[in-house]
Amino acid sequence: MVLESAINAIIQVILVSVIPFIWWFFSARKEQSFLRWLGLQKPDIENKGNYFVWFLFIMVLLFVPLYTITYFYLDSSILASNRFTGLGFSALIPALFYAMVQTGLSEELLFRGFLLKRFKHKFGFQMGNIMQSLLFGILHGWMFYSLVPFGVVVLVVMATAFAGYLMGWINERKSNGSIVTSWGIHGIGNLIASFVAMFNVL
Template sequence: MINESIGAILQILVFTLVPFLVYLIKNKSAKGFLEYIGLKKSTKKANYLAVVACLLFATPMLILTLTNADFKELMFDPNSITGKFRQMGFGIESLFILIVIALFKTSFAEEVLFRGFIAKRLISVAGYQKGNVIQAAIFGVIHTALFALVTSNIIFLIAIFIIPSTGAYVSVYLNEKIANGSIIPGWISHGLANILAYSIVGFVI
């Protein structure tokens, strides 16, 4: 548990370092940095929609796991996150680690870097629509590249590209159009989707 907590903190710091350095160089001060990356109060409407959206992002992965033997094998692989949870079994320690990984190590760190920094900068340069599409594509490509290390199945890789890309696009829409620039809705949606996928694949199926 301690190792995962330390790992989560380090990942958040690393993912926050780039936007912080850019902001510091540009503004000569750290004041206003949280506003710059969107760590501010959201709106109730955006938060509610984020909860609903998480189901749209977790469901396709769960359906693939339930209906496709090859994808199920991939998700059950001992080296995957869900495979490790299956080996650990359900318990206080595994539940704690799941929450740390799902809410902080992956979703929070990624939301700060991708939605709080990359998306906002791209939108400021290219406009909302183009900026959002580009950041979503970048997010999808990175996830696809990671999965490509363990599988060459083109159908899986296409799915892995589409699902995170769609999630990234919707998150920015919620953040920028409904939550006044807050990245909290994206974090809620991303984090809850991770919790659903990790827990169901790791402990239920």
């Protein structure tokens, strides 16, 4: 399970990086390295206290609606974290690969790294952040479209779009464009969901 999780995570990161890499290669390779172009760099934080308050606040703000929807409206068997149900600590390493790399890193590279930065350059930060967050929400809603009632799909889209917006905001406004911050928020959130499944908390 560990090897399979590692391979799946690496493949997903590579797949979501193909189009951004091609875009960078033909438009920006002489100006910036690929990873810096995507924002995969150490956050440049001016006020660490303020930054960590916002980090924790966004974690809590996202936790409540997303887990409320998950608990009351979604069957846990259709969630990606369901693969770890009841496995306890034996699933710790696979869960880390899933939460931090397969979903956390790959989605942040695509949405807050590639899409937000391209949209921001074209339309400005506010519109760019709204656009990437809506795409982020629609993608998550689409994954549940045939599995749950339409009203629940709308809730999923709204909650995940809100999450995407806040993660884009903290990256660009508090981390000097680094996606490491949203990667941390995203990865920790998915890891909590995996732990809930691993230990049958709900």
